[in-house]
Amino acid sequence: SSKLHLSPKADVKSLISYVVTKTKAINGKYHRFLNRHFPRFYILYTTFMKGFQMLWADAKKARRIKTNMWKHNIKFHQLSYREMEHLRQFRRDIAKCLFLGIISIPPFANYLVFLLMYLFPRQLLIKYFWTPKQQTDFLDIYHGLRKQSHSEILSNLERVIPLISDPGLRWHLTDLCTKIQNGTHPAVHEILALRECFCNHPLGMNQLQTLQMKALSRAMLLTPHLPPPFLRHRLKTHTTVIHQLDRALAKLGIGQLTAQEVKSACYLRGLNSTHIAEDRCRTWLGEWLQISCSLKEAELSLLLHNVVLLSTNYLGTRR
Template sequence: MALSRVCWARAALWGSAVPPGPYVARKLQFVRSGLAWGAPRSSKLHVTPKTDVKSLISYVATKTKVIHEKYHRFLGRHFPRFYVLYTIFMKGLQMLWADAKKARRIKTNMWKHNVKFHQLSYREMEHLRQMQRGTHPSKHDILALRECFSDHPLGMNQLQALQMRALSRAMLLTPYLPSVLLRHRLKTHTTVIHQLDQALAKLGIGQLTAQEVKSACYLRGLNSTHIAEERCRTWLGEWLQISCSLKDAELSLLLHSVVLLSINYTGTGR
């Protein structure tokens, strides 16, 4: 082995073509490979930015849930009667929206697949029957609640995240945003509709074409696909009477009217 090293050193100095021994050749090959590959990689795990974002979202969601629970306990402790009414109203609104959404899905499937009422399953028939038995609120019923929607807890600035998500779905807007952005977008959207209502009231519904009437109803939460044009004009007239009677501080009622005024409206006489 010593002789091989001497030969290799002499070849390097004198430029001799004498090859090194097999052991030296293997060792040199290993060293060259190590230099080509670079330093060995660290075995430590690196936390990706996605992991940090998920942790932050989870933390914010947990804190928001805790604050929401504390808020409900505060209302229940200091304002028990009001809290009962508030809870009943919110749960009723959520159940009403869920029932209306299910009924709309059933009717859409009936229309797509040309299914008659008697061809539905028992539960679907019963659900539609119960929804049709419900009463459609009049403009006087809705306007009588205007004071409840101008301040806490149903004012625009006091709406909870759960309420804003439900209202965003009703307005065909994505609900998957932070509460601050949801509130800002709902305010902007409702204000624009209110301004459109005032302009439409000056123009007159009679000046709109059939397609414009359908589009206007759809924008305000009414699925006008299977409703006659005359009934759509009647509904739009009721909406305008409500909208033009509200002040800017009461626009939360207009936002909720997307649900209240379109529920159980079948396009037939009352």
């Protein structure tokens, strides 16, 4: 009887298959061991492993998008909504990761970094490395931080009302601020009626006072600890990106977004969507888009303030 001889190539494939199978089996046993004996550590371990996988997948996707942009000479604002949002979020995530990488360069500093990551996950880690509970808790904390600046922003708006030359606009802005401070959610047309206020002095993007820029930076979860020119540039850049995202989203249609995409979009624009039903989030996002897509570039200061004007009292969120 003749023996069946495998080719060297088949032998290698068979060996690789065997190694992969054994590795998966050992890995499964290791996971079960951790889950049984160290449940809290197991949650952290699996969260980190999944986080690295998702971050790597994001990096590959971002690279594909950037390559396509270079290849076809496509600008950021010409991308689809999901591509724009992916790049925007990835840039923020990478900035956080780079900071961790830099502080872990000195010898043995990586051990300290791991300790800091464990002690301060909200400040040092991106959302992929948060547990589901942490994601909800941390988003609430971040919203609480930005909400602290809402009253200051409204007070600053009231303070500059006498500087507005048009009596009608003065009345409209006074009325809007009063309504918001009394807990009323403003209508889209009430906000759009003020677009002229936010073109020039004192509320145009280039005329905003330093205190207002600092408060708006906190409301956008941006650092307020920068010189005024840098604050203005960063706010302008951030608002422009959101405006570009809004136009792309309007083209796509809110109905095309998943529930998570809707909630993320609302959160970026100032609404704490973590505890609001999906349909309500879609309604709010629709109101935001009505305002945003009606604004010209010179009126983007209104879009920036809209983070406070439109979100403060939506469904009783002002608590």
